[in-house]
Structure formats: C-alpha cells, structure tokens
Amino acid sequence: MARLTNHLIVVSFDCLSALDFPVLKELPHFKEFLARGSYCTQVKSIYPSVTYPCHTSIITGNYPKRHGIVNNTLIQPGRTSPDWYWHRKHIKGTTLYDEAKKAGMKTAALLWPVTARANIDYHMPEIFANRSWHHQIPVSLFNGSMLYQLDMNRRFGHLRNGLNQPELDDFVLESAVHTIKMKKPELMLIHLVDLDSQRHYHGFSSNEAMDAIRRHDVRLGRIVDALKESGIYDQSTLIALGDHSALDESKAVKLNVLLQKNGLIQVNEKGLVTHWKAYCKSCDGSAYIYLNEPSDSNTKEVVGKLLQNLLQDESNGIEKVYSQEEAASMGADDKCAFMVEARLGFYIKENLDGAFIDPISKRDVREKRYTFASHGYSPEKDNYKTIFMAAGNGIRQNTVVPSMNLVDEGPTFARLLGLNLGETDGRVIEELIIDFEK
Template sequence: MTRLTDHLLVLSFDCLSSLDLPMLETLPHFQELLDKAAICRQVETIYPSVTYPCHTSIVTGNFPNRHGVVTNTLLQPNRPSPDWYWHRRHIKGTTLYDEAKQAGLSTAALLWPVTAKAKIDYHMPEIFANRPWHHQIAVSFMNGSKRYQLEMNRKFGHQRKGIAQPELDDFVTASTVHTIQTKKPNLMLVHLVDLDTQRHHHGFSSEEAHAAIQRHDRRLGEILSALKESGIYEQTTIVALGDHSSLDHSRAVKLNVLLKESGLIQLNGRGMVKDWQAYCKSNDGSAYIYVKDEQAKDRVRALLHSLVVNEDNGIEFVLEGPEAGLRGADEQAAFMVEARRGFYFTEHVDGEPIDVIIAEDVAAGKYTHASHGYSPGKEEYSTVFMATGKGIRQNVEIEHMRLVDEGPTFARLLGLDLGKTDGKVVEGILKSK
C-alpha cells in the first residue's frame, strides 16, 4: 500500500471537547494548525469514554469489547488502588505502532496509554508506581526504552514533579521536541493530560481548564517549531485530537454501598472488600456491574430497575451485558449503567449511597468536579479531530466521524493495514498520491 506521508505526528490532548473549538480558533498556534486543516468538529467517542479504552481504540480502530481494554483499571475490588491497563499485552490484535514497526518504520510514543512493554523505538510509557516500594522512574524505565528515557530525564527531568500537572506535560513536550529534532520518527504518538487533570479537579469551564488550553497552545507551538527546525515539517502529517469530552457533576453515586447493604459485598475489619458476589466497577460517567452467579444477577437486576425509576438516584438507563456489547462495551459485565447529568459513579463502599460533592472532598482526592466515561449519545459530549500537512486535503470539514475511524485513517497515511476493523478510513480528508 502506498504511503501518503513520511512522518505522522499524533498529539492527543486528553479531554479536548468540541466546545473548546471557539477558544482554539483564537490561539495563535492552534490557529496555524487550523488554517489549512481538515477538521471534524463532532467526533463520536466510544463507550465507556475513558482514557485507556479511547487511546486503544485510536490505535486499533476497534471498540473496547474487541480490543480488550474495556475500562481504565483492572477489576481488583480488594485493592485500595487497582492497577491500570498499562501493558501492551492487554490489547487483543494488532496496533498502529506494531504495524509501523513491522514495516520498518521508526516509532516513538510518549505517555501513550496501554503501551508498557510495547516494541516501540523511543518509548516513555504511561505507567505509575502503584506499590509503596515502587519508584516512579524505575517503573517507567522497566516498561519502556531505558536509554531513551534516561536521556530525556537527564536533559529535562528538572521540569517535572513526579506525575503532577502541568509540569508533567511540560516535560513530555520538551522530550517530544528533542525527539523530533534528533530521532525524526516516522510515527510519533504523544499524550498530554493537563486539560483532563484541570477539568477533573476544577470543572469543565473553570479558569484552570482555560489556562491548560492556553498552555497546550504554547506546547503545540514548541512542537511545530521543532518540526520546522528539524527540516521535516513539509514531510509531516500533524494531527491534534481529543479522546473524549467531560461533564460537570455535583453528586457521587455509590452503588457498592447498596450492594453491601444487600449482602452482596462483604468487608473486612478495616472496611475493605473481603469478598463479593456483585461489584460496581466505575467508569465515572458509567459503570459495569459484575456478578459471580445467576442468583446475584437476579438480585442486582431487581435493585437497578427499582433505582432507575427515580431520577434522584442518578441512573439514566440500565443495559444488560449483551446490550452493552452491542455498544462496544464489555459484554462480560452483567449490567452497564449510565449516569444522569450531574451524577457520576464511584466504587466507594462507605457512607450514603449518594453523596453531595463538596470542595473539601475534591481537594482531598475523594471526588472530582467533572468526569467522562459517559455514553457518546450525551448531548454536547463530542470531541474533535484536526489534521494538516502531507497527505491531507486542505480546508476540508467532515461533518461526522468516530474515534474508531482514526486508526484506519492513520494506517492508510503510513501505507499500513490494521486488518478488519470496526472503524473505516476517512477518505474525504486524504489526498490521492
């Protein structure tokens, strides 16, 4: 298959929403990107719309139930901090970076989710120390390119403060600039999280979120300058995209409290889960309910249908596992529930079934002010896609596309094939060779 570009740079601005476009159009470096870009203002995300499944869908072209990364974190009810789907081994089938590597193209990935231990040439994985005896830098080194990460930390490590934002994205941007200048990879995947962090902590339209978008504009400018200075700007396709949007909420729904009260969750003396017959696995704006037997399933079904009739309980709809599968989510869950606007789900087993969120709880890390994970069908909940450069038609607007269409489109640009995917190539933005 013919390659349409020499270099593909994908910049994922986590939590970038369609509603952000008016602001982006006023910022100098996003203006430069948009000036001749192919754009889709309404990109349909996946279900559940959380970061790890989203980024896996981007590089596979498949929905979560097919690629296997069905949520952010593993089902580990007994752990206070469950592990995430950090590793490449969790993905079923091939990925864009696998196919690029096999075709002899050079690859780079900086904090791209679900890539730990992947075969990527210049690789800084998104993974964090999740045990008291782990050290962040050591964990990163063991799961990515050791020499490359050592060089990036030696040069730019002074800019970061662990995994805190906005310092982490500044470190990633400096590493991206250096990698462009010195490595010139054919495929580069970069994940920036500042905006998502600020929206969780402060709310969708907060001053902190707007400041993060302005910082992203500066970061984009540094990356565009690096492409020009390195002499590969004209040979590069530049893509800026979001993975999901976000919604504000004021109430936390704790279904595990009700499952505990129903005798379906048992706690130990420290208030932690000792055993369970049914468990609510949160995706923030949605949640899976897993059960261990049919009796528990019948009891949970009755409970959920008694809750959904009252809007104050915060549940918009209930799906059976097969119905969730039809939407691309995990059909292995007994049920999937969607939160109403203003609500989100947590996995807490203590307190009341519904909590009013106060600033002190957010500051303490118990709750957040805004979240994602909701159904793609929610109003004003789409994300965006912008592409410019080699292989891309200028000033084209696509009315609608899906997150799963991005991977096949990227593969076509690089002359690769992801095989049979849920998504399809967005032909309308591509130049013919």
C-alpha cells in the same frame, strides 16, 4: 498501498471537547494549524469514554469489546488504587505502532496509554508507581526504552513535579521536541494530560481549564517549530485530537454501598472485601456491574431488580441500565452483567463506605477523593463530542468532516503511513485524504 506521509505525529490533548473549538480557532498556533488543514468537531467517542479504552481505540480502530481494554483499571474489588491497563499485552490484535515496526519504521511514544513493554524505539510509557515500595522513575524505565528515558530525565527531569500538571506535560513536551529534532520518528504518539487534570479538579469551564487550553496552544506551536527545525516539516502530517469530552458533576453515586447492604459484598472489620457476588466497577460517568460467578442467574436477577428500582427516582442518579447484550452492542465489555449510565450532574464511584449518594465538596476535590468533572459517559450524551484536526502530507485543506467516530482515526492513520490494521470497527476517513493514485 501507497504511503502518503514520511512522518506522522499524533498529539492527543486528553479531554479536548467539541465545545472548545470556538476558543481553539482563535488561538494563534491552533488557528495557523487549522488554516492549513482539515477537521471534524463532531467526533463520537466510545463507551465507556475513558482514557485508556479511548487511546486503544484510536490506535487499533476497534471498540473496547474487541481490543480488550474495557476500562482504565482492572477489577480488583475493594482496592482503593486498582492497577491500570498499563501494558501492551492486554490489547487483543494489532496496533498502529506494531504495524509501523513491522514495516521497518522508526517509532516513538510519550505517555501514550497501554504501551508499557511495547516494541517502540523511543518509548516513555504511561505507568504509575502503584505500590508503596515502588518508585516512579524505575517503574517507567523498566517498561519502556531505558537509555532513551534516562537521557530525557537527565535533560528535562528538572521540569517534573511527580505526576502533577502542568509540569508533567511540560516535561513530555520538551522530550517530544528533542525526539523530533534528534530522532525524526516516522510515527510518534504524544499524550498530554494537562487539560484533563484541570477539568477533573476545577470543572469543565474553569479558569484553570482555559489556562490549560492556552498552554496546549503553545505546546502545539513548539511541536510545529520542532518539525521545521528538524527539516521534516514538509514531509510530515500532524494530528491534534481529543479522546473524549467531560461533564460537570456535583454528586457521587456509590453502587457498591447498595450491593453491600443487600449482602452481595462482604467486608472485614478493616473494610476490606473478603467475598463478593456482584461488584460495581466504575468508569466514572458509567459503570460495569460484574458477577463473581457469571453463570449465577439468581444473583443476576437480584442485582437487576435493585438497578431497575433505582430508575424510579431521579435523585438516585442513574439514568439507564443496560443488559449485558446491550452493553456489548455499544462496544463495551461483553463480560459484564449490566452497565449503568449516570445522570447529568452525577458520576459513579467504587467506594464501599458511607452513604449511597455523596454531595461533592471543595474539600473532597482538594483532597482528590472526588472530582468536579468526569468522563466515561455514553457518547450519546448531548454536548459530549470531541475533536479531530489534521494538516500536512496526504491531508486535504479546508475540509470539514460533518461527523466521524473515534475508531475511524486508527484506520485513517494507517492509510497515511501505507499500513493496514486489518478488519476494523472503524473506517478510513477518505474525505480527509489526498490520494494521488486515485
């Protein structure tokens, strides 16, 4: 298979929505980028549409059921801060960066989800210090390229303010620019989270979110400049994409409160889970319901009735209840007992305490207990598409793809690099590609 580009740079602007396109096309660097490339503003995400499953679908071409990253976080009932699917070992099958390495390509990844301990040459993984005795920098160092990360922290660490935004993206950007100039990777994956953070804590159309989009425009310009200054601009393909959109919310649904009330979760005097028969695992706009014993048909029947009863009253915040088989057919985890979709204006939390429905206050958001906007909803929701934009080697100019799926991106990237991800759920977006062999 012919290789169509020498350098593929993929920039994920987390939470970039199709609704942002009218703004993007008027910003100077996005405008210039779009003028020399092609795009799709109707990219259908996956279910659940949360960051870690989305980014794994992007680089595998498969849905969560198949690649194994079915949520952001692991099932750890009662933990206030569950561990995330940080590590490459959780992914089933191959990835774009695995195939690039097999082909002898130089690879780089900056905060790309689910890459901890991956075989990537210049690697700063997204992984958090999730224990009181952990420190962020050592945790990152031991799960990525140690010498590379030490160099980036020495050069640009002064820009960081913990995990806070926009400082974290500023640090990632400077690291990316330096890496492009000095290392000239053949595959580079960059994950920027500024917009996602602002939408969570200020709302979808907030001034803070719009400011983040303008900062992203400057960041895109800096990456283009780095490609030019490194001398590889004419040999490169640049991708700018979103992984999911977001929807505003004003109430949180706590299904575990209902399950506990019905004797399906037991807690001790400190509120810690001691035993559970059924548990709600949040994906924000949706949730999985798992059984401790998957073969426990009596518990499954009880839970099914409780969930169906919630559908009788819209104020309960539940729009749909999917069976295990229905969830699997949409690409979600086939090991759940049920999957639940929240109504507009609601999202789902794992909390075990308090009322079943919590109104969200500014104080709650300020203290980061709740958010004003979330994702994780069904990709079938209205006004919930994301964006894909591409320019450079192997990409046609001025082509508008009417619609595509998030899982189509990985196979398309593989085609540009002359690689093969094998049989995937997605397809190569042939209408975007210039293949001189045809």
